[in-house]
Amino acid sequence: MPDRFYNSGIEPPDCIICVNDTEAMTTFQYLKNKGINVPNDVIISGFDGIEEEKYMVPRLTTAACDNKEMSRTSFEMLEQLMRGEKPADRVSTIHYTLRISQSCGCKPVVEGDKTDKLMELNLSKKNGERHERRMFEFCGHTDKLGSYRQFAQLIPEYCECPSWCCIDPLFLDDEAAEVEIPAEKSARMKLLMHCANTGDVQSEDTYVFDVDFDRETILPDIDGVLDKYDSLLICPLSYQGGSMGYFAADMCNAGFNFLFTQRTISNTVQIFETLKTKIRLQKAYAKVADMHARDPMTGIYNRRGFYMRMAELTEKGRTDFVLFSADLDRLKYINDTFGHYTGDKAIIAAAEAISCAAGKKSVCARFGGDEFIVVIPAEDGADPAADYIRRVSEAVEEFNRRGKEPFELSISIGEASLKVTDRENIDLAMKTADEKMYECKRRHHAQRG
Numbered sequence: 001m002p003d004r005f006y007n008s009g010i011e012p013p014d015c016i017i018c019v020n021d022t023e024a025m026t027t028f029q030y031l032k033n034k035g036i037n038v039p040n041d042v043i044i045s046g047f048d049g050i051e052e053e054k055y056m057v058p059r060l061t062t063a064a065c066d067n068k069e070m071s072r073t074s075f076e077m078l079e080q081l082m083r084g085e086k087p088a089d090r091v092s093t094i095h096y097t098l099r100i101s102q103s104c105g106c107k108p109v110v111e112g113d114k115t116d117k118l119m120e121l122n123l124s125k126k127n128g129e130r131h132e133r134r135m136f137e138f139c140g141h142t143d144k145l146g147s148y149r150q151f152a153q154l155i156p157e158y159c160e161c162p163s164w165c166c167i168d169p170l171f172l173d174d175e176a177a178e179v180e181i182p183a184e185k186s187a188r189m190k191l192l193m194h195c196a197n198t199g200d201v202q203s204e205d206t207y208v209f210d211v212d213f214d215r216e217t218i219l220p221d222i223d224g225v226l227d228k229y230d231s232l233l234i235c236p237l238s239y240q241g242g243s244m245g246y247f248a249a250d251m252c253n254a255g256f257n258f259l260f261t262q263r264t265i266s267n268t269v270q271i272f273e274t275l276k277t278k279i280r281l282q283k284a285y286a287k288v289a290d291m292h293a294r295d296p297m298t299g300i301y302n303r304r305g306f307y308m309r310m311a312e313l314t315e316k317g318r319t320d321f322v323l324f325s326a327d328l329d330r331l332k333y334i335n336d337t338f339g340h341y342t343g344d345k346a347i348i349a350a351a352e353a354i355s356c357a358a359g360k361k362s363v364c365a366r367f368g369g370d371e372f373i374v375v376i377p378a379e380d381g382a383d384p385a386a387d388y389i390r391r392v393s394e395a396v397e398e399f400n401r402r403g404k405e406p407f408e409l410s411i412s413i414g415e416a417s418l419k420v421t422d423r424e425n426i427d428l429a430m431k432t433a434d435e436k437m438y439e440c441k442r443r444h445h446a447q448r449g
Helices: 002-006 021-033 051-055 067-082 112-140 148-158 222-228 258-293 303-315 331-338 340-358 385-402 423-448
Strands: 015-017 043-045 062-065 096-099 163-167 188-195 207-214 232-239 242-250 320-328 363-366 371-377 411-419
Touching: 021 043, 021 051, 051 112, 112 148, 112 258, 148 163, 148 188, 148 207, 148 258, 163 258, 188 242, 232 258, 242 258, 258 303, 303 363, 303 371, 320 340, 320 385, 320 423, 331 340, 340 363, 340 371, 340 385, 340 411, 385 411, 411 423
Parallel strands: 015 043
Antiparallel strands: 062 096, 163 188, 163 242, 188 207, 232 242, 320 371, 320 411, 363 371
16 A cells, blocks of 8 residues: 555655554654655654654654543542542543654754664663563472462562562462452451562562551551652452452662563462462372371371371481370170260270370371370480370270260270381381280279179
8 A cells, every 4th residue: 555655656745644653653664665754855743652652763753641641530530439439420531742753853853863772772672581581580480489488588589679569368378178259358468578679689678578467558557668669559469350469569769660560460470379279289189198197087097197107207307206005995895785886986085085195296096996006205215104094094084984975985005115217116016015905905804804
C-alpha cells in the first residue's frame, strides 16, 4: 500500500498525521528509506506517547496521556469504593496532552542526539539482559529451597529497591489437606520479608523477616515507612485465581524499574507456588512413610518403624540405651472370656501405658500380638530401668483402679543395657530382655496362683 501511493505520481503531502506512534515510526522509517527527510520534506505526528518514541531521531510530536490526571482520577474512584460509595461514572475520560517535538519541525533536530539515544538504548538493552539473567538465577534456587524461611532470606538478593513481601498466614499453613482461597481476608498478615536494598551491599540489619501485623495498616509501622519513602507501588500476589498477599516497592528509589519489579514479583509468585507444592508433597510423603512405620491399632512403631527409628538415632551419634521387652499378660484369657474386641482394647491400653511412661525421647514398638519393645536413652551413664518399670506399674494400677473394663491389666517387663552398633547387637539385647521378661511373667503367674 505505501509503495502504491508513493509510485502513484500524486504530489506528496506536507504532513502525515498517524493514528498512533507505532504507525508514525513505521512511516518515518519508510520515508527515510526513500530519501525523504522528516521534518524538512514531510512532517509527521503520532498519538499515544509510547516509551519507544524517545529513541527516535527526530523525536516524535505526539499526544500523551496526562498521567497526573489519570492517577488523581484513579485514587478518587478508589477512595469512593473504600468508603463504600458507588462511583458516579463507571467510565472516566482522561485527557491527552499535545507534546510538541522535532518531527513537526517545531524543535530543531540535533545530530548529537542520535549518538546519545543509541547509547541510552544500548545501556537499557544490556540492563534488561542483566536483570533477565538475574531472574533465571533467582528461579534456579527453587530446587534448593526447603522452607518459607529460606525463601524469605533469598528474596532480598534479587530486589533492587526497598521492598516488602506480605503473605496471608493461611497460605503458609501446609497442614490442611487443601488450601482454599478464603471468601474473606484474614485480619492479620505476615511480613515474609522486608529489605532496604539501595543497590549497595546490604548488612543483615537491613533485612526483616516473619513479622505479624494488622492487615488494615498495609505494612508494619506504616507511618514510619511513609515518613521514609515518598511513594510505594503495591501489587497483589496471585495464587490459584485468588490473592495470597501483596508486594510493595519504593518507587522513588534509584534502583526502581517498573518492568524489573513486575518481573521480580512474577518470579516470586512462581517460586512460592512451586515451593508450596514441594513442601506439601514432602509432608504427604512423610505422613505415608510414617503410616507404614506405625502399628495401625496402637499408633506406636511397628517392627519396621522400630529399626528405622533406631538407625536415625544412632546416625545422630547416640548409642547408649536401655532396652525393655514388655508383654501383656493373659491376652488369651481375655480374648477367650470377653472376646477379641476386648482383647484389642487390652493391647491398646498396654501400648498406652508403656509409651506414656517412656517419655518423648524413647522408641516404643509393637512387635507382635501382645509383645512390645521400648528403648530409652541412657543419659550420662544413668540407668532408667527402675524408674521406667515403676511408672508402668503406676499406669497399670491407675487403669485397673478406674475399672472401666471387665479385665485387669497386667504387663511383664524385662530390661537389658544396650550399646547399639548394628541390628544384630539390638537383637541380642532383645533376647536378654525377653529372658528377664519371661521371669517376670512367671512371677506374675505364681502370684495369681
